[in-house]
Structure formats: structure tokens, C-alpha cells
Amino acid sequence: MEQVIKHLKKLETDDFRVLRAIEKGMQKYKHVPISEIGDRTKFDVEYVNYILDRLHKRELINRWSEKYVGYHVNQHGYDCLALNVLVQSDVIESFGKSVGIGKEADVYEGLTPDEEVVAIKIHRLGRISFRQTKRYRDYTADKHHLSWLYTSRLAAEKEYEALMVLYPLKIAVPKPYGQNRHIVVMSNIVGDDLFTIKELKNPDKIFDTILKNIEKSYRKAQIIHGDLSEFNIIITPKFKPLLIDWPQWVSITHPNALFYLERDITNVCNFFEKKFKIFSNPQFLVEKITKT
Ligand SMILES: Nc1ncnc2c1ncn2[C@@H]1O[C@H](COP(=O)(O)OP(=O)(O)OP(=O)(O)O)[C@@H](O)[C@H]1O
Numbered sequence: 001m002e003q004v005i006k007h008l009k010k011l012e013t014d015d016f017r018v019l020r021a022i023e024k025g026m027q028k029y030k031h032v033p034i035s036e037i038g039d040r041t042k043f044d045v046e047y048v049n050y051i052l053d054r055l056h057k058r059e060l061i062n063r064w065s066e067k068y069v070g071y072h073v074n075q076h077g078y079d080c081l082a083l084n085v086l087v088q089s090d091v092i093e094s095f096g097k098s099v100g101i102g103k104e105a106d107v108y109e110g111l112t113p114d115e116e117v118v119a120i121k122i123h124r125l126g127r128i129s130f131r132q133t134k135r136y137r138d139y140t141a142d143k144h145h146l147s148w149l150y151t152s153r154l155a156a157e158k159e160y161e162a163l164m165v166l167y168p169l170k171i172a173v174p175k176p177y178g179q180n181r182h183i184v185v186m187s188n189i190v191g192d193d194l195f196t197i198k199e200l201k202n203p204d205k206i207f208d209t210i211l212k213n214i215e216k217s218y219r220k221a222q223i224i225h226g227d228l229s230e231f232n233i234i235i236t237p238k239f240k241p242l243l244i245d246w247p248q249w250v251s252i253t254h255p256n257a258l259f260y261l262e263r264d265i266t267n268v269c270n271f272f273e274k275k276f277k278i279f280s281n282p283q284f285l286v287e288k289i290t291k292t
């Protein structure tokens with residue numbers, strides 16, 4: 001990521017124009033030919049080649065040279081495109097240390113132009129494929145070579161959409177600041193992931209608050225998290241739980257809505273039972289939340 005930030009600062013308008021042209025061309029070609037990049041940028045071939053060499057040296061695009069010479073934007077190039085938009089539109093000003101590198105996303109700290117600390121979540125689907133390819137298969141079936149790019153962007157769009165609905169309803173989620181391509185910017189939550197917490201003063205109160213938030217999401221926002229567990233709940237130093245990681249939410253009208261709701265609730269109940277000896281009945285809680 002340091003590499004990407006270093007390059008981002010040096011990239012010029014024409015570099016971005018060429019990157020965007022390749023990105024667009026990738027909807028049509030697996031390897032975008034130089035002539036296509038020329039047509040899209042209106043730059044002459046010599047200048048296009050000059051910029052392509054520069055982008056290639058910086059490892060923002062990959063070159064393919066079998067039947068013809070073609071290019072595609074790689075993950076670093078895609079990061080640059082998204083971060084550039086977020087900086088240009090004043091969502092973020094700078095990029096900080098990593099706060100979580102995972103299977104499906106990398107999360108970094110960042111600063112807004114008003115010096116607020118934010119979390120910059122970069123979705124990275126397709127890195128490990130089994131679970132996600134299954135999850136997003138319908139969407140990418142026809143565009144196989146683009147799957148990481150599409151699924152990561154889709155995940156970011158979905159997550160942002162959820163936060164935009166949930167946050168104004170005062171449900172305990174990070175505040176959304178902006179989104180571009182595969183990146184979501186949201187408030188940075190200071191605290192610890194629930195699964196790492198050894199002791200809690202009032203575990204029953206925290207359990208109730210989590211359930212209240214699940215209920216509010218269901219009733220007011222009509223959204224079910226779909227991947228809720230001790231791994232996607234952060235506990236702040238003031239013992240407030242926040243529900244994070246929303247890209248796989250489903251609407252309460254989804255055919256399997258009840259299955260997801262029950263699984264979310266069961267995960268939470270099992271964790272609090274095992275760790276804090278709080279006994280509950282998930283089935284009863286599901287009925288309580290869904291009853292009209
Ligand atoms: N808004 C935030 N503020 C602070 N930390 C965050 C925020 N969002 C995520 N994190 C941290 O980054 C980690 C990964 O984030 P998240 O759960 O959203 O992504 P993920 O797709 O589950 O990635 P992973 O594969 O690592 O689980 C979280 O467990 C949490 O520690």
C-alpha cells in the first residue's frame with residue numbers, strides 16, 4: 001500500500017486519463033489494445049505508449065503481449081483510481097496506518113480535510129475465492145476475467161448503501177463518509193473486536209444492546225446483516241457495541257431472510273453463552289423481532 005500512496009502523489013492528470021481508458025476498455029477486452037486506449041483518450045499513439053510505459057514501470061497496469069500488445073489495470077492501479085477520486089472530492093486528505101488486513105478487505109486509518117480520523121476499507125474479493133465466488137456468482141458469471149474488480153466494487157457499493165440507510169436511523173454502525181469503486185470511507189471506531197475481549201463488566205447489557213440494534217435494523221431499516229458474529233462487532237472503550245462489515249446484507253423480503261436473521265442471532269447468542277454464560281433462546285428472539 002505504501003507503494004500505491006507513493007505513486008498516487010506522482011500521478012498526473014494524463015496518467016489517470018489513460019488508467020480510466022484502460023478500465024473502461026476492460027469491459028470490452030480482457031487485454032485492452034493500445035489503439036483502443038488512444039481512441040478513448042484522444043492521445044496520439046506515441047504519447048499513449050510513453051504513459052503506458054510509465055504506468056507499467058510503476059506496476060499499476062499489467063502488459064500482455066501474445067497475439068497483440070494489450071493492458072489491464074491491476075489491483076494497485078484500481079486502488080489509485082479510487083483513492084484519487086476520494087481525495088479530489090474531499091472525502092479524504094491522507095492515508096494512515098493499517099488497522100486490519102483480512103481475507104476480504106484491508107482497512108486503514110485516514111484523515112478527512114477537517115482532520116477527522118476515518119477508516120478506509122478497501123474491499124479485496126477474489127483474493128481467496130471459494131466463499132465469495134459463490135456469494136457473488138450470479139453477478140459475475142458472464143464477466144469472468146473481471147470478477148475481482150466487479151465483486152470488490154459491488155461489495156463496497158452494497159456496504160455503503162447499508163450504512164447510508166442504517167446510520168441516519170441511529171443504528172450503531174460506523175458513519176459513512178463516501179465510496180468509490182471498491183473503497184468505503186467511514187468513521188473510525190476506536191475499540192476492540194468483540195471476539196478478542198476477555199472481560200466485560202456488563203455483558204448482559206451489551207448483549208441486549210446488540211439485540212436491540214439487530215431489531216432496529218430489521219424493523220426500521222428492513223435490513224439483515226447476514227454475517228454477524230463476534231468478528232464483526234467492535235466494543236468501544238465506553239462499552240458501546242458497533243456492528244460493522246455490512247457488504248452481504250439482505251433485505252427482510254429476501255427469500256432466505258429468516259435463515260440469515262436466525263443465523264446472525266444464533267452466532268451472537270452462542271458467543272455470549274460460551275464466553276459470558278448468558279443463556280438465551282435464539283428462536284424466541286427471532287420470533288420477538290419478526291412478530292408484527
Ligand atoms: N470503521 C472501522 N473502524 C475501526 N476499525 C475497523 C472499522 N471497520 C473495520 N475495522 C477493523 O478491520 C477489521 C476488518 O474489517 P471488516 O470486518 O469490515 O472486513 P472483513 O471483510 O471482515 O475483513 P476480514 O476478512 O479481515 O474479516 C475489523 O475486524 C476491525 O478490526
Ligand SMILES: [Mg+2]
Nearest residue numbers: 231232244245
Ligand atoms: Mg469482518
